[in-house]
Amino acid sequence: MTRQVLILGAGLAGLAAAGPLAARGFHVRLVESRNRTGGRASSFTDATTGQLIDACQHVSMGCCTNFAHFCAQAGIAHLVAPQRRLYFMTPDGRVSSFGADPLPAPLHLTRSFLTAHYLTFAEKTAIARGLAALRFTSSEDDRPFRDWLIQHRQPPRTVDRFWGLVLVSALNEEADRIGLKYARKVFVDGFLKHPRGFQVEVPTVPLGQLYGAELDAWLARNRITLSLNQAVRRIEVRDQRVACIELRSGEQVSPDWVISALPFQRLLELLPEVVIEQHACFANLRHLQTSPITSVHLWYDRPICRWPHLVLIDGLGQWLFQRGETAPGEHYIQIVVSASRRFRGLGHEEVQRRIVAELRSLLGHSAQLLRARVVTEHQATFSVVPGVDRWRPSQKTPIANLFLAGDWTATGWPATMESAVRSGYLAAEELLAQTGHPVRLLQPDL
Ligand SMILES: Cc1cc2nc3c(=O)[nH]c(=O)nc-3n(C[C@H](O)[C@H](O)[C@H](O)COP(=O)(O)OP(=O)(O)OC[C@H]3O[C@@H](n4cnc5c(N)ncnc54)[C@H](O)[C@@H]3O)c2cc1C
Structure with a gap:
């Protein structure tokens, strides 16, 4: 008997979840409200x-190993x-x-850093001291990053020209609004751990093509059914199971498993209020900024x-x-x-x-x-505000046949394409484990 998986939303999280399930014999259907795949990367x-x-x-970035894996699997890495x-x-x-010199991390960027014209020697010394301290900070410490900057005596210009400059683009948030955990992750994973971690990678074709026509062959090869212009209107839950997904077209689908790869705001609109109130993993989403x-x-x-x-x-x-x-x-x-x-x-x-x-x-x-x-x-x-991870749900939910994916789920990463792909892989891992086929899909770090 074919096992049916309905994935709601064809952004990167939904696409990433679809691949490994389809490859293992599940009948996967992606339903997407827009006329294209790729979600926010559009x-x-x-x-x-x-x-x-x-x-x-x-x-x-080079440290985004799951995103790189997805691109390789889908044939778009080139x-x-x-x-x-x-x-x-x-x-x-x-x-x-x-640029990186052929030296082991974290020495690979030392020469570039020392010759940067926009920081004084004293500022560079303060930053080097800060980076060394950051490396030995607990990866779970998520107090306000601004407190950490003060504690480690970072001059204001180093915040403007180094810490904040890097973080605002990597985390899409101001340095004085973020928590230490993800600030640390950016510098440790991106700059200190591996010579390739910091390498920025830029698509050579528009995103609409990269996550659109370029994926056609991969979708066809994996027999993934893609239903565009098919918005989900309602998620019906009965006896702690998803009983039915109703689409705006009126179609009602009752698959064996559902992976929601919707934005968290949309999931909150579609789940019954009583289910949200009953389970903290859903109610907590209201705290995300x-x-x-x-x-x-x-x-x-x-x-x-x-x-x-x-x-x-x-x-x-x-x-x-x-x-x-x-x-x-x-x-x-x-x-x-x-x-x-x-x-x-x-x-x-x-x-x-x-x-x-x-x-x-x-x-x-x-x-x-x-x-x-x-x-x-x-x-x-x-927003990766201090303590944000306490509001991010795991991919497994208390609703037996419902799994969550999306860059906002608990991936240990800030909102990025890497986080979206990780969430898709983790949701697929949970589903496979529940069906008695545990497998590790998540890729190792650099
Ligand atoms: C302006 C901008 C710049 C960014 N820059 C970067 C960057 O440089 N690097 C980086 O790594 N990340 C970047 N990001 C973040 C990145 O785009 C996201 O982390 C990632 O695309 C999220 O993927 P997702 O699948 O989790 O969610 P989404 O992409 O939001 O996918 C959700 C999907 O669900 C669909 N949907 C919504 N409602 C319904 C419904 N009712 N029924 C069916 N489908 C529905 C949506 O149309 C969408 O396709 C940026 C984001 C934005 C907005």
């Missing part, structure tokens, strides 16, 4: 050129390019580049930047990504601003004006801006 179609444009640039150097620019236009990300898309009549990307120190923009000539005579640049609460109430035109002015002053270019678009994702990711 593109939109540019009305002017008809091209796919990423709603926001997504990058991975479409993600590692950046061997990182470029940092200060408002005076000076650039320092960061979110943080916004803004991306500014700019098309110029000529190239304005000679670096593939830039981390902008003391800038309004945080990362600049150079996407090249995407249409004849159109050179596309994307600026990303994480934890973009400071833009609240400004309006997109004003945000665009400020970013455009900043780029002119920084890069000293005289190119003409042809088009622009500002996109803000207000609930981009959950």
Whole structure:
């Protein structure tokens, strides 16, 4: 008898859960409310050129081993390019580049760090002292990171130009709002543990293609049924089991197992209130907070930047990504601003004006801006505030045939594509264990 698994949501978590189950003979159906897969890692179609444009640039890092495994399994790993150097620019236009030397971690980045022009020797000494202390801090200590910075006497400029600079992009949150646990994870996993951990990886095709057409062959090979434009309307629970999933089309499905890979806000809307009240793992989701990300898309009549990307120190923009000539005579640049609460109430035109002015002053270019678009994702990711893990549920739930996936579940990672893939693998592991086929899907760290 075929065993039916219904996966709700075809973001990375849902896709990652689908693969290993389908490969083990389960009949897997993914139901997705939108007309595309990939969830938050998505593109939109540019009305002017008809091209796919990423709603926001997504990058991975060398330490994201499960994401890398998913890409390899799905046959898309060749479409993600590692950046061997990182470029940092200060408002005076000076650039320092960061690259690994052939030395064991954590010495691999020492030379780049010592030659960085945007930190004084005293600041570098304070940071080195801080990094050494961080390494020996318990990985479970999740007090406010700002308290830790004070305790370890980190000067304010090291927070602006190092700690906060790295963390705001990695965690999508301001340094004074986050907990120590995930701050530590970023620096230890990303910079101190392995020479490849810090390496930023950038997709070479739009996300809409990477997690769209490029996955067709993998979905077909694994016989995964994909139902797009099929929103879940209701999750019916009876006797502590999911009895039925009702879709907005009216279709009712009663699968053997359900994996919810929905955003946590949506799950709270779809589960019966009585079930939420009965089980802390669902009720706790109401404590999760979110943080916004803004991306500014700019098309110029000529190239304005000679670096593939830039981390902008003391800038309004945080990362600049150079996407090249995407249409004849159109050179596309994307600026990303994480934890973009400071833009609240400004309006997109004003945000665009400020970013455009900043780029002119920084890069000293005289190119003409042809088009622009500002996109803000207000609930981009959950916030890694101190103690956040007590609100994140495990993939196994008290509802016997319901499992959870999503970057917000208990993965030990902040809200990233890596966390989404981990959650999918963990949900599949739980389901397989329940059916008497325990298997380890989670990939080892670097
Ligand atoms: C602007 C932005 C920038 C980011 N940058 C990065 C980055 O650089 N690097 C990184 O690693 N991560 C980044 N992230 C985070 C990353 O996108 C997420 O962690 C990851 O995509 C989450 O995947 P998921 O499958 O858990 O959730 P989602 O992608 O949210 O998937 C949930 C799916 O459920 C579907 N759904 C919702 N309601 C229903 C319903 N009723 N019925 C059926 N389906 C439904 C949704 O349409 C969606 O496809 C960024 C996120 C944003 C928003």
